[in-house]
Amino acid sequence: MHRGYIIIVILLLNSLACGFIGTTIQTPINTPTKASSGTQAPTIAATPGPTSEEPTKTPYPTSVLDSQLTSEINLIQTQVVEERGLQPEHPVGVVLLSPDELRNNVVNDFFADYTDEESSDDVLELSIIGLLPPGFDFRGLYTDLLSEGIAGYYDNETQEMFVVQGQGFQGPERMTYSHEYTHALQDQNYDIKNGLNYNDDACEIDSERCAAIQALIEGDAYTSEATWYQYYATSQDKHQIDVFYSSLKTPVFDSAPDFIKDDFMFAPMQGTTFVQDLFNSGGWAAVDAAYLNPPVSTEQILHPNLYPSDKPIPVDLPELTSVLGDSWREVSHNQMGEWYTYLILARGDNAQARLDDTTAQAAAAGWGGDEYAVLHNDTTGQTSFVMKTVWDTANDAEEFASAFEKYANTRFGVPAAKQGDTSTWSYSGGITTLYHSGDTTIWITAPDSTTAQTISGLVQP
Numbered sequence: 001m002h003r004g005y006i007i008i009v010i011l012l013l014n015s016l017a018c019g020f021i022g023t024t025i026q027t028p029i030n031t032p033t034k035a036s037s038g039t040q041a042p043t044i045a046a047t048p049g050p051t052s053e054e055p056t057k058t059p060y061p062t063s064v065l066d067s068q069l070t071s072e073i074n075l076i077q078t079q080v081v082e083e084r085g086l087q088p089e090h091p092v093g094v095v096l097l098s099p100d101e102l103r104n105n106v107v108n109d110f111f112a113d114y115t116d117e118e119s120s121d122d123v124l125e126l127s128i129i130g131l132l133p134p135g136f137d138f139r140g141l142y143t144d145l146l147s148e149g150i151a152g153y154y155d156n157e158t159q160e161m162f163v164v165q166g167q168g169f170q171g172p173e174r175m176t177y178s179h180e181y182t183h184a185l186q187d188q189n190y191d192i193k194n195g196l197n198y199n200d201d202a203c204e205i206d207s208e209r210c211a212a213i214q215a216l217i218e219g220d221a222y223t224s225e226a227t228w229y230q231y232y233a234t235s236q237d238k239h240q241i242d243v244f245y246s247s248l249k250t251p252v253f254d255s256a257p258d259f260i261k262d263d264f265m266f267a268p269m270q271g272t273t274f275v276q277d278l279f280n281s282g283g284w285a286a287v288d289a290a291y292l293n294p295p296v297s298t299e300q301i302l303h304p305n306l307y308p309s310d311k312p313i314p315v316d317l318p319e320l321t322s323v324l325g326d327s328w329r330e331v332s333h334n335q336m337g338e339w340y341t342y343l344i345l346a347r348g349d350n351a352q353a354r355l356d357d358t359t360a361q362a363a364a365a366g367w368g369g370d371e372y373a374v375l376h377n378d379t380t381g382q383t384s385f386v387m388k389t390v391w392d393t394a395n396d397a398e399e400f401a402s403a404f405e406k407y408a409n410t411r412f413g414v415p416a417a418k419q420g421d422t423s424t425w426s427y428s429g430g431i432t433t434l435y436h437s438g439d440t441t442i443w444i445t446a447p448d449s450t451t452a453q454t455i456s457g458l459v460q461p
Contacts, residue, residue: 041077041181042091049282065094069169076177079232084224084339085284086185092154093183096165103147105162109155110146111139113200121331125374128347128385128445130411141260144252151176154183171233171240178228182221190291192217208312208335211266212295219271220287223279259347266339270301277304298339299367312337313369313390318458320386322376324451327379336387338367341400345407353411355403363403366396368439382447386455391439401436404443408432435460 065073073094081088097105119139126132151173152163161180164173170318186192193199196213203210233241253261278286293308300307312335321328336344345359353365372387391397401423405416408425412432416423425432431452435442442459446452 027410041074041081041088043074043077051313063219065096066337072169072174073163075231076174076228077181080178080181080185080224081230082402083227083231084182085186086182086189088185092181092184092290093160095160095162097162099150099164100235100384102150102152102162102164106146106150107143109157110142114139121374121376124376124383125332125385127349128374128383129344130350130353131344132257133349136257141252141256145256146262148250148252152180154180154187156183159184159187171237172244174237175225175229175233175241178232179221179225182224183217186217186220186291190260196291196294206335206358208298208337209294209296211298211337211339212301213269215271215274215298216290216295217271218267219273219275222268222272223275227232230263238260245262250381257347257349259343262343263339266301270298274304274307275299281322289398298337302338303365315369315371315388315390317371317373317388320373323454323458324375324384325377327377328375328384329378331374331376331383333371333373334392335361336370336372336389341367341370341389345403348355348407348411353407355407359403363400366392366399368392368396377447380447382451384447384451384455385443385445386459387443388459389441389443391441394439397436397439397441401434401441408434437461
């Protein structure tokens with residue numbers, strides 16, 4: 001499942017949805033109200049763009065930074081270093097792009113490693129677990145979504161900062177820069193790609209761990225951004241930010257499926273809550289320590305009291321394609337985690353089947369560990385799904401099974417047929433079973449009972 005994206009980018013709608021602007025948060029007691037004469041960030045100079053012997057890392061030529069913009073950027077960098085406490089190792093290259101160039105950069109970076117085939121497979125997965133309708137234009141939505149409201153971003157692949165030009169470097173852009181420069185400091189101190197192992201290849205193997213790391217990264221940057229706003233934003237900055245957000249429209253985001261909207265906001269919202277909990281317990285030093293022992297599950301992000309001791313229980317599924325037949329291939333093999341378990345129950349494509357938040361959150365809590373697989377028959381066009389979850393206690397497993405039955409009765413349009421430890425829903429086009437015993441549940445969805453029984457015989461104890 002393609003959760004989020006590896007480029008560290010801020011979309012202005014994130015700040016709007018999080019409601020941080022104008023909100024006082026708890027911040028370090030030694031944070032000054034203006035830049036002091038202490039350690040400063042490396043400065044950038046207003047010099048011409050690179051010559052032919054100095055190729056830019058981007059497909060666009062680096063624009064000349066005038067002295068005023070250079071001074072403003074240097075000041076914000078110094079302020080962020082002061083309030084966040086991370087020391088820079090080297091200057092960050094700043095690339096000025098037009099709004100259209102900035103959007104094109106983000107879209108091109110996102111889709112460089114995300115093919116049409118991967119997008120189709122994501123839809124197969126998200127539709128069989130009930131979060132999207134079959135055939136949904138996932139790629140088209142992300143193209144539009146990534147084109148909406150981008151103010152600037154830090155690219156940890158090229159280690160460059162991209163700033164929008166042509167519309168002024170005002171309050172919203174200055175605040176955005178404080179957020180993105182925090183990402184640059186994170187990268188220089190902890191190496192996002194290799195040190196945190198937050199990259200495409202690693203995240204394809206363990207998206208649950210990467211969702212937790214993204215939440216840490218973004219929660220840190222949003223807390224830093226809010227601190228910058230509280231201590232350094234001028235009255236003019238705040239007025240411009242207020243005016244901007246009062247007129248901001250995000251029609252693509254607003255019209256996206258509900259689960260995508262919630263999932264898109266997981267890192268900024270739940271991540272910020274997680275980072276604030278760390279900060280409240282030990283200041284920025286506690287946040288810095290989390291990079292040396294990163295969170296490993298969305299469960300830890302949702303329940304900061306479970307970090308760092310409560311780690312996922314290892315769950316292994318057997319290889320299934322060879323038993324199902326040559327036409328079957330494995331689309332994905334990963335961990336669902338507490339967050340996506342909640343989304344399935346509360347934000348499914350079938351609005352009538354959604355459980356209320358309280359019920360869905362309680363059913364997903366107590367998650368101990370899981371593994372799932374999505375399999376597709378390219379000849380028949382059929383898809384199968386299996387997820388084995390081990391819960392913290394038998395009561396937690398029972399609570400999930402009860403909630404899932406209520407959800408499935410409505411989603412599949414038939415009541416569960418129960419036999420022993422297994423509940424079964426048979427409907428036009430498929431069959432779903434939920435096995436529940438002790439602290440374990442096994443969810444299987446298949447095109448027919450024969451396929452479901454084959455999978456069940458391999459994964460059920």
